[in-house]
Amino acid sequence: MADFILNVNGAHVHVQAPFDESLLSVLRNRLHLTGTKYGCGEGQCGACTVLLDGEATRSCLVAVGSAANAKIITIEGLEHDGKLSAVQQAFLDEGAFQCGYCTAGMILSATGLLQRTPKPTAEQIVDAMNGNLCRCGTYPRIVAAIQRAAQSMPAKGANR
Amino acid sequence: MSLHDQSLPELARNISHGASRNIQLDRRDFLKILGGGLLVCLAPASAWVQESGRAFGGHELPKDVSAWLHIAAVGKVTVFTGKVEVGQNIRTSLAQQVAEELRVPFDSITMVMGDTDLTPWDMGTFGSRTTLTMGPQLRTMAAAARETLVQMAAERWQVNAATLTAANGKVIDSKQSRSFTYGELTHGEKLIKTVSGEEHLTPATEWKIAGTAVAKVDGRDFVTGAHKYPSDMILPEMQFGAVLRPDGFNAKLASLDTSAAEKLNGVRVVRDGDFVGVVAPDAYTAQHALTSIQANWNVPTQPSHEGLYEYLKSNPETADENGVQHVAGSVKEAMASVDIKLEHQYTVAYIAHAPLEPRAAVATWADGRLTVWTGTQRPFGVRDELMEAFKLNPAQVRVIQPDMGSGYGGKHTGEAAIEAARLAKSAGKPVKVIWTRQEEFTWAYFRPAGLIEIKAGVRRDGTLVAWEHHNYNSGPAAIATPYDVANQVIQYHPAKSPLRQGSYRGLAATANHFARESHMDTLAHSAGLDPLAFRLKNLTDTRLRAVLQAAADKFGWGRSKSTPDRGFGMACGTDKGGYVATCAEVHIDAATRKVTIHRIVEAWESGAIVNPDGLRNQVMGGIVQAIGGALFEQILFANGRILNAHFAQYRLPRFSDTPQIEVVLLDRKDLPSAGAGETGIVGLAPAVANAIFAATGTRLRNMPMAPAHDRQHESGTQFQS
Numbered sequence A: 001m002a003d004f005i006l007n008v009n010g011a012h013v014h015v016q017a018p019f020d021e022s023l024l025s026v027l028r029n030r031l032h033l034t035g036t037k038y039g040c041g042e043g044q045c046g047a048c049t050v051l052l053d054g055e056a057t058r059s060c061l062v063a064v065g066s067a068a069n070a071k072i073i074t075i076e077g078l079e080h081d082g083k084l085s086a087v088q089q090a091f092l093d094e095g096a097f098q099c100g101y102c103t104a105g106m107i108l109s110a111t112g113l114l115q116r117t118p119k120p121t122a123e124q125i126v127d128a129m130n131g132n133l134c135r136c137g138t139y140p141r142i143v144a145a146i147q148r149a150a151q152s153m154p155a156k157g158a159n160r
Numbered sequence B: 001m002s003l004h005d006q007s008l009p010e011l012a013r014n015i016s017h018g019a020s021r022n023i024q025l026d027r028r029d030f031l032k033i034l035g036g037g038l039l040v041c042l043a044p045a046s047a048w049v050q051e052s053g054r055a056f057g058g059h060e061l062p063k064d065v066s067a068w069l070h071i072a073a074v075g076k077v078t079v080f081t082g083k084v085e086v087g088q089n090i091r092t093s094l095a096q097q098v099a100e101e102l103r104v105p106f107d108s109i110t111m112v113m114g115d116t117d118l119t120p121w122d123m124g125t126f127g128s129r130t131t132l133t134m135g136p137q138l139r140t141m142a143a144a145a146r147e148t149l150v151q152m153a154a155e156r157w158q159v160n161a162a163t164l165t166a167a168n169g170k171v172i173d174s175k176q177s178r179s180f181t182y183g184e185l186t187h188g189e190k191l192i193k194t195v196s197g198e199e200h201l202t203p204a205t206e207w208k209i210a211g212t213a214v215a216k217v218d219g220r221d222f223v224t225g226a227h228k229y230p231s232d233m234i235l236p237e238m239q240f241g242a243v244l245r246p247d248g249f250n251a252k253l254a255s256l257d258t259s260a261a262e263k264l265n266g267v268r269v270v271r272d273g274d275f276v277g278v279v280a281p282d283a284y285t286a287q288h289a290l291t292s293i294q295a296n297w298n299v300p301t302q303p304s305h306e307g308l309y310e311y312l313k314s315n316p317e318t319a320d321e322n323g324v325q326h327v328a329g330s331v332k333e334a335m336a337s338v339d340i341k342l343e344h345q346y347t348v349a350y351i352a353h354a355p356l357e358p359r360a361a362v363a364t365w366a367d368g369r370l371t372v373w374t375g376t377q378r379p380f381g382v383r384d385e386l387m388e389a390f391k392l393n394p395a396q397v398r399v400i401q402p403d404m405g406s407g408y409g410g411k412h413t414g415e416a417a418i419e420a421a422r423l424a425k426s427a428g429k430p431v432k433v434i435w436t437r438q439e440e441f442t443w444a445y446f447r448p449a450g451l452i453e454i455k456a457g458v459r460r461d462g463t464l465v466a467w468e469h470h471n472y473n474s475g476p477a478a479i480a481t482p483y484d485v486a487n488q489v490i491q492y493h494p495a496k497s498p499l500r501q502g503s504y505r506g507l508a509a510t511a512n513h514f515a516r517e518s519h520m521d522t523l524a525h526s527a528g529l530d531p532l533a534f535r536l537k538n539l540t541d542t543r544l545r546a547v548l549q550a551a552a553d554k555f556g557w558g559r560s561k562s563t564p565d566r567g568f569g570m571a572c573g574t575d576k577g578g579y580v581a582t583c584a585e586v587h588i589d590a591a592t593r594k595v596t597i598h599r600i601v602e603a604w605e606s607g608a609i610v611n612p613d614g615l616r617n618q619v620m621g622g623i624v625q626a627i628g629g630a631l632f633e634q635i636l637f638a639n640g641r642i643l644n645a646h647f648a649q650y651r652l653p654r655f656s657d658t659p660q661i662e663v664v665l666l667d668r669k670d671l672p673s674a675g676a677g678e679t680g681i682v683g684l685a686p687a688v689a690n691a692i693f694a695a696t697g698t699r700l701r702n703m704p705m706a707p708a709h710d711r712q713h714e715s716g717t718q719f720q721s
């Protein structure tokens, strides 16, 4: 067990965990931020995606110890003052989910993409999102949601 | 106790403790518990309840009502049903139907679902039954409630009820320009109305809330991470459990050393026969403890995926082959005189449901009573499993099903619930168990593999005259041909499955349609007829003809000819009240033989549409899910072990596999609404097979049709995806 101060969704939180416990496990089981999901634990499904210093990252593959100095954004940190982020709003408007279990990871991956590439082409969307699985098969709506978010966003970035 | 003294769950729990187990409960008691308002129940003797009992061969009729609906003194409506929401959107579509019949705003409805304490008994959420049976049941109750409220208003005003109307949560007397809200009418009342199922329902042509694209209830919670799935449940003092898995199916524990695990801080090892589990204060330690257990297992020799189909054919489930489904005329005689005869075998592999949320449960014991939150399509079935495992009576077990990370037919059972309950009992604290992906791939159950043999005969003019269809192991769903053919033998042969198998979205309808529609396509080409013309020539079912034509029109069928690098194919079919036709455009790379599904047009009809947006989403999702089984999904196994129990080895459809998809919905407001979560999946595989044939002349008869390289020798394909 070691002590860490994590920067999660703009707040500094203290957590005790083994250095090599996955960030996913720490977020869900120690900080009770259950919006980030487990789907495989092996980097193959994207359900666990968070932003680490703005980069969409599989939290199941990151040891908590190595995330201690990063700015971590989870799905719980995208809404500000009751206002959904552009990507969240676009997913809602497009109805881009069924069971919704993949949705947090999809939204974080899309947010990371739009921060890097504010106006992605269809191919760029597929490339960036291909590591995220939706077993319910809502891919076409997710692509539409990302395009909608890209249109609605000010040039600055996707985080607001 | 007044209504306002109790939270909704408390209130409902109290109701169901009294009532769901004994509908004969004294009515005054019932009302006392409820606190007031109007309660509507569907009588057990009603036609609907009988229908849903009869349809599931042998299961007893529900002992109590199938659903109930309560209008509180404040006008809020609460609907109680044992159905569960798993992404198919029934929390929304059922509420729409209640709002419609009751004439209340959509957002005044709360659905309480899938909780064995709060809701009436329900068989489970599968077989596309919700829209077909629960929809009309709820509509019937809502219509009765509305009529009761109108009657109450008429009595207060001393007018003829026929002069009053109900709208927007009010009963209105337009002549006198006066109205009562429903809350004003139910305030201070303690009424129970039992409905017989004879109510007059609003026809779909007059629907204002049902039939529209109402957005998913609580949609916002799904984009903010606020929604709590079964795996997200957290209880005070909750511990984390993990279970030691055998080295293979049917293995026996030979030796066990748990000493290292027991030395870990806070870890408890639980052993009961061959069941070995650990409980730890955190998830990390639980996994660590599990991996530090040394165990040896004796695994018996078992069949593998090599030679599977011969195995299924030669290992019937029952000694006597009496499973004849359907015989008409004489196939033998007809075959003797036809011009074109074709006989082929088709296969489908075992595939995994792979719901993104694996099995998960949180269990807690208090005062001899067990409560489990778990992801299941059958909360009452899981309650039965728990009662059996721990020798409890129904009042001692509560199963709660928070809207879960889906199932697709794969979560009918309660494995994780039993494991969590077992560990929690031993630990004396609440325990959470979440299966790993590898566990979900290995210890759940699979869509059955199957072998299908079809023999058919056609006259030179394209008339289908003989059809013989044998399905080994995969199942009888949609095995009957919708085409007109005078001479038929259609038979399902259950086999001894080497793997644990069970329900899957669409059941065997996918396999049977793959075989039938591929065979029909081959017959069309042999007879020199266009596949659309050949189908229409042998088809009188008007609903199926309509979707076929609609798909063909939208697709532009016949406008371009297939070429070696671009093929067009079609397929159609029906099951569970849904009618589907699928057209596919497939591209094939000449050098690599890589198959890309470029475009899919699917036409769908399932009676009156309840929510076009939800329906479109379901049909599209079925198409995408179907791509996996059609092209590359396959469980590989040998000697009781799954060889590809990871997403890295078991490929699922991804963004890059997704074609352009166009869904055409036909809205038959004159027909009852049927479920739409399943049958939309059946058209894709045969349409793609037929498109590949049209382009290349190669007929692929084994699903998956374009598996990974090292599997290609078995399925005889040179195509990849």
Ligand code: FES
Pocket: A037, A038, A039, A040, A041, A042, A043, A044, A045, A046, A047, A048, A049, A058, A059, A060, A061
């Ligand atoms: S849980 Fe991290 S990628 Fe699947």
Ligand code: FES
Pocket: A096, A097, A098, A099, A100, A101, A102, A103, A133, A134, A135, A136, A137, A138, B087, B356, B405, B406
């Ligand atoms: S919506 Fe169910 S997994 Fe994507």
